[in-house]
Amino acid sequence: MVGFLLNRLLQIAIVMFIVIAIAFSMFTYLGDPLVAILGADSTPAQRAALRAELGLDRPIIVQFVSYIGNVLSGDFGISYRLGRPVGAVLAERFPATFELAVSGMLIAVVFGIPAGVYAAIYKNRISSRIIMGASLFGISLPSFFMGVLLIWIFSVNLMWLPSYGRGTTVDIAGWKTGLLTLDGLRALLMPALTIAVFQIAMIMRLVRAEMLEVLRTDYIRFARARGLSERSVNFRHALRNTLIPVVTVVGVQLGSVIAFAVITEAVFQWPGLGLLFLQSVAAADVSMMAAYLIVIAALFVFINLIVDLLYFAIDPRISISSGKG
């Protein structure tokens, strides 16, 4: 366990080092921060002064080391587009994305897992086939188009829900939450559903496939032979073994939901990290792109580590091959 943890931490350090190096080289080789900050009509003297002030005249290695130091202390520089510290902007936007991603994932798990279990246990029923067909629809529907459809139905035609924004938010110790007002919840509903539809389809197809695999194994047959009730076989034996891979996927999917949030946030003008990232990419705001890259990578790596540790908690057999990671 300790060896595994050390191995993983080393791997994380390597990944983060590579990501920071990529971010740094974006900074260094893409665009010109001097022009971005001073404007195109600045004089050479002004640029030279700013270059010295920003430390861009130092050797590249020194710059890189000081960049790593800055990143570790949460200093990502100034956004070219907004002219504000990147770290502060990211921190301000994070709650919106977090609430969106977690509520979307919650909806997906609540519907996806039971639907998958049902489709596996009763795989020959008509209702299971309908569920499977619907899930194929779910993965084929691009999430941005899902958002457009929802807006068209519920905002334009029925006029039930707002088509953009977060509604009213409440500030709790710097964390702006939309979960405490009715307005905020109404605004959250469609974006969260947009995220959830693809995930429901993914999770249920996965749960079904895993569960069918488990139901085929010998110990399930043996459990049946022992005369255990169908309920006990399905839920106490099969489901428990199905959940191990499902936990991984849900964990990994949480990462991809944060990525998908980019799209959903664009459709609903949701003021989170994703929308910020897209606006930064469109404006070639390199400092913001680099910071987003590092923050998202750190988040993913962290989520993956948690998932790996959960593995140990759920399935004690895994410790046998702990060295492999």
Added chain:
Amino acid sequence: MSETDKTSSNPNVPSASVWAKLRAAVYKYDLLYEFSRSPSAIVASFLMLLFALAAAFPDLVAPYPVFDLAALRLEDAFLPPAWLPEGDYRYPLGTDDQGRDMISAIIYGLRVSLFVGLGGVALAICIGVSVGLIAGYVGGITDSILMRVADIQLTFPAILIAVMIDGVSRAAFGASAHEEIAAFVLIVAIGLSGWVQYARAVRGATMVERRQDYVAAARLIGVRTGTILFSHIMPNVMTSVLVIGTIHLAIAVILEATLSFVGLGIPPTEPSLGTLIRIGNSYLLSGEWWIAIMPGAALLILVLSINLLGDFLRDALNPRLK
């Protein structure tokens, strides 16, 4: 299925071409029989054929040359689909903000979407199959490094990698130059974000193949390693690539549409399906719904039929389900 065909494409003959191998797989897994028993696969491939023809010959299929500026009819703008009261029978699915026929716009958009999707998949296959063959055949430290890179990349969703590549190229080439090469940037973005699945599958299959006698024989008579990899082993590991490729095409088309929708992909001068939906989205709130919904429906049907075909191939080519 004639007897002569069956022997000439015997799956046990190792160094036949990729094409012959795929034909052999058709017989080995009784693909034609399975196909005839699967209504969804038949409908899906019929639709795919339709889409492919429309995309290949848009000038013949599309009723109007919509992206010819001389043919613009601004007085016909915002006409709803023909079955609505204000609709016009000349434009069955209505017209957009500049009086362009929606059907024609969708057909031309389909062409761009499929071109980018297929290009991206082809690039991903080239990278993924090469990496997989090399990693699986050489093994050792090369294998560990390549697969670790693949693992790391797999942690990041394709969409983020693609957006990042787009952003980097935008910063590197400038916004106006970027518009001209947008399709190729997208192909690169899709290719670089999607190769890992192929590499993993091919690596696994190669590790099995490299222990076969025919590989040992080829080495013994001094065939070059490159030739062994690409003409002897590769044809034998392509069945899984076919399955992954079909499913990846659906993902690639969605990826292209998504990037174009958020304004990072194909510019509106020669729109793809995603760009069309983006254009239509700005009229959604004012009630001209068909400008966004029609291209969206086309996109949905396209992706759905690719996915249906992919599901069919996966089940039909999976020996464990037999």
